[in-house]
Amino acid sequence: MLRVLYRLPDLTFAQKLNDLAEAEGVSHNRIHIAHKDHLATQKKHLNDLSFLEEYDTVRSGERGFLIGILLTVLTGLAVHELMEGHPVASVVTFFACMVVLGYSTWLGGLIGASSDNFRLQPFHDHLEKGGSVVMLDVESTSVSKLTRVIAVQIPEAEPAGRSQRLDNPFMGSWLLRKHS
The missing domain is CATH 3.30.70 (Alpha-Beta Plaits)
Incomplete structure (x- = not known):
């Protein structure tokens, strides 16, 4: 198509x-x-x-998600290192990673909601x-x-x-x- x-x-x-x-x-x-x-x-x-067709919400949200994956890995490593040996370290690390990933995706979508769709920008x-x-x-x-x-x-x-x-x-x- x-x-x-x-x-x-x-x-x-x-x-x-x-x-x-x-x-x-x-x-x-x-x-x-x-x-x-x-x-x-x-x-x-x-x-x-x-x-969704008029604004760049989806594509910017996808970009935020991809950037969030990188930030999530860094956050996971940092939180795990800080909480090493603590009994709830894995739960806190998982929660912190999900917050970072969700926030970056949400922020990317918000940025896209205020911008023209990339296919319509030239027009x-x-x-x-x-x-x-x-x-x-x-x-x-x-x-x-x-x-x-x-x-x-x-x-x-x-x-x-x-x-x-x-x-x-x-x-x-x-x-x-x-x-x-």
Whole structure:
């Protein structure tokens, strides 16, 4: 499954692209539209982005988790060394490790909740000016046919990239762009 992105001048063209993609067999649930005005998107019965798609919460939480694993190992070694020989050393070490891991994951998610999704960061200014970005989740076998049809039917649709549908916590910049 590939995610194909298109940059469009406004929501009217996004609706045309949505209708065309559905006519070509793309399920309504696999079409996501990023636009500044969420209410207008919903009034046109288009799939607006969910909180998890619009913000970088999941990917930043994953990064926090990975950093937390490293901090957990260091915490576990330090607490175990400090409490060596104590009867509850293993329980305290386990609890301290879980607190560090949970806190780092939570903090990563909070940082991501205030930042644009890394896939939408390049389009931040375009979206602020009233443009829209359409994300189509398409089977890899039908991508070329769909892109040809879209290029012919909607010349205003500017191809903006392709990516895997699953997020990789190491993709994108480590410097997050704050959501406005």
